[in-house]
Amino acid sequence: MKAIVNVYLKEGVLDPQGKAVHHALDALGFKGVNDVRIGKQIVLDLDAASMHEAQKEVEKMCETLLANTVIEDYAVEIVQ
Amino acid sequence: MNVTVLRFPGTNCEFDTEYAFKRLAQSVTIVWHEEEVIPANTDLVVVPGGFSYGDYLRSGAIARFSPVMKAVKAYADNGGYVLGICNGFQILLESHLLPGAMKRNENLHFVSKHQHLKVVNNDNRFLRHCEEGEILNIPIAHAEGNYFIDDEGLKRLHDNGQVLLTYCDADGNPDNPNGSVDDIAGICNEKRNVFGLMPHPERAVETILGSADGVKMLEGFIL
Numbered sequence: 001m002k003a004i005v006n007v008y009l010k011e012g013v014l015d016p017q018g019k020a021v022h023h024a025l026d027a028l029g030f031k032g033v034n035d036v037r038i039g040k041q042i043v044l045d046l047d048a049a050s051m052h053e054a055q056k057e058v059e060k061m062c063e064t065l066l067a068n069t070v071i072e073d074y075a076v077e078i079v080q
Numbered sequence: 081m082n083v084t085v086l087r088f089p090g091t092n093c094e095f096d097t098e099y100a101f102k103r104l105a106q107s108v109t110i111v112w113h114e115e116e117v118i119p120a121n122t123d124l125v126v127v128p129g130g131f132s133y134g135d136y137l138r139s140g141a142i143a144r145f146s147p148v149m150k151a152v153k154a155y156a157d158n159g160g161y162v163l164g165i166c167n168g169f170q171i172l173l174e175s176h177l178l179p180g181a182m183k184r185n186e187n188l189h190f191v192s193k194h195q196h197l198k199v200v201n202n203d204n205r206f207l208r209h210c211e212e213g214e215i216l217n218i219p220i221a222h223a224e225g226n227y228f229i230d231d232e233g234l235k236r237l238h239d240n241g242q243v244l245l246t247y248c249d250a251d252g253n254p255d256n257p258n259g260s261v262d263d264i265a266g267i268c269n270e271k272r273n274v275f276g277l278m279p280h281p282e283r284a285v286e287t288i289l290g291s292a293d294g295v296k297m298l299e300g301f302i303l
Contacts (some may be wrong), residue, residue: 009183013228016186016259065145068138068174071179071228 003047003058005076006011007067042066053079081106081302082217084122086152086168088113088143093129093282100282100298101126113146123299125152127168129221129280139224139234140170140247142262149175152272161205161301162274166222169266169276178269178276179237180229185222186259192221194290195257195279197265198248201241209296215252216245216293218279220265225278227260227267234261235275245277 009015015037022036043063048054058076067074083101087094087110098108109119114131118125131166132143143149149171156162156177164172172178185191196217199210210216229237237243245266249255256263258278266277 013183014186014259016188016226017182020188065141066137068141068181070230071183 001054002079005042006070006075010073013071027048054078081124083108083123083124085110085126088132090132091130097128097282113148116147118151118155122150127164127171129166140174143171144174156274164276171275177274179233182224184224185226190223191257195220196248197245200243204272206300208300217281217291219245220279225258227264
């Protein structure tokens with residue numbers, strides 16, 4: 001089973017990387033971009049009895065290590 | 081005084097820290113992160129600067145789970161003094177021994193230079209030899225020193241006098257190198273026994289290094 005974890009800075013927390021890329025896109029002539037947020041994707045290959053169990057286990061991993069919930073949100077997607 | 085300096089894979093300031101305290105005639109033991117106990121009679125634990133675990137995932141995120149950090153937490157819970165410098169500060173944040181979190185510098189640059197700091201609060205062991213409002217000159221070197229805490233946490237820090245140092249210029253005007261909230265460079269916990277700062281006092285202990293202002297800070301821990 002595969003788990004795809006996306007970690008982003010929370011809404012309202014300034015994202016310096018996103019801001020820099022937003023500026024760069026604008027300078028390159030790509031107008032009309034309202035905001036850019038940059039996160040990271042963590043892909044896990046894991047053994048689990050069910051998708052539900054995998055979801056719960058990976059959420060625990062996020063709360064413990066993969067995300068810093070003071071500043072980051074995360075989203076977990078389990079794929080077969 | 082017996083100083084215990086931690087070392088993780090990727091730590092690179094343990095010898096500078098050792099040098100600084102030995103210069104102040106203190107005894108220093110460097111402890112590997114896999115140790116499960118802090119040496120007996122330790123008067124101060126220093127979590128030094130560097131790049132623990134290559135700063136992978138987030139600065140300090142993996143080091144937090146090293147066996148020695150469990151011992152540091154117990155030591156701090158018992159009132160022991162802990163000082164986190166730069167990466168050490170990041171590790172203490174990830175360990176929740178200090179509140180808040182660290183983000184990449186707002187300008188995305190690795191900043192390495194001498195920086196002035198203002199002493200905001202000297203009612204603590206760390207800064208007791210400094211005057212309130214005193215301007216210090218201490219080097220900084222980091223890519224992730226953009227300290228963040230939510231509004232409620234920030235108010236609590238200010239109300240409790242936990243904001244210890246802010247970034248400023250030579251005249252004391254705000255001069256923020258990394259975008260940290262309210263120009264914060266260093267804080268302590270509510271009990272005032274755990275300290276964290278991004279600047280490197282151990283690199284400012286002799287005038288030949290450009291400043292000896294770090295001595296005052298480190299001497300604060302010596303009785």
